[in-house]
């Protein structure tokens with residue numbers, strides 16, 4: 017027989033699992049329909065999207081999330097005096113660390129921009145790559161920051177390549193072609209779906225840890241909400257780290273097939289080296305330098321989603 021607390025715990029986690037499964041199935045259905053088309057900016061049906069603020073990470077959205085998490089941290093800290101002398105402060109520390117990381121991310125995140133000059137340049141290179149690959153051009157989004165040189169994301173219901181405008185400005189056409197070819201392989205191989213499956217598995221593991229915390233707390237489940245949230249965050253992050261090496265072979269495949277598609281492995285190697293130095297600078301801005309960076313451990317630790325850079329460069333050099 018379930019008690020009131022056990023019953024609300026079951027309802028809460030049942031709803032969370034239901035939401036995650038529904039979002040996964042909705043994503044699969046969207047992929048089958050092929051997604052909606054964006055505004056056309058280059059041949060082949062793709063185009064540059066300018067999603068409304070909030071559809072992709074922008075500074076204000078990150079700051080709002082950080083403030084919400086700070087409020088949750090205060091709530092967790094108050095629990096220290098009301099029956100949770102261990103889980104309360106631990107949850108408060110975890111939540112404060114997440115809030116701090118989000119605030120720092122907000123300081124370096126630039127949001128989506130429109131830039132006709134860059135759109136024309138990137139559009140021409142992408143059209144040529146898609147002609148070679150025999151595929152329709154994917155949608156593109158330009159960001160005004162260098163958080164990542166490029167990435168494949170789902171934006172407005174469609175798979176899009178999100179490109180950093182400052183990074184695009186800092187590389188040659190050959191290097192940009194190589195970078196776009198790598199991302200195009202990710203799109204064609206549907207690597208985003210694999211990332212989504214990893215996210216789902218990690219979230220379920222996070223949920224398992226939250227259930228364990230729910231069983232361990234002495235206050236009511238409603239009062240323990242920040243403790244459960246902190247447990248979910250820790251479980252999700254830890255299992256994401258554990259699962260992220262599964263992505264490495266996809267990166268190696270995108271390097272190899274992208275080098276064939278781009279036709280210039282040397283340019284890919286140069287683009288990768290520039291990506292690495294841009295990413296180092298960004299991480300220094302985001303997490304600060306040691307020893308301050310340690311305050312944000314383990315968030316400041318780089319996820320092992322990509323193979324070691326030396327190995328990627330050596331493979332590309334062997335091809336050139």
Ligand SMILES: [Zn+2]
Nearest residue numbers: 198202267270
């Ligand atoms: Zn990649």
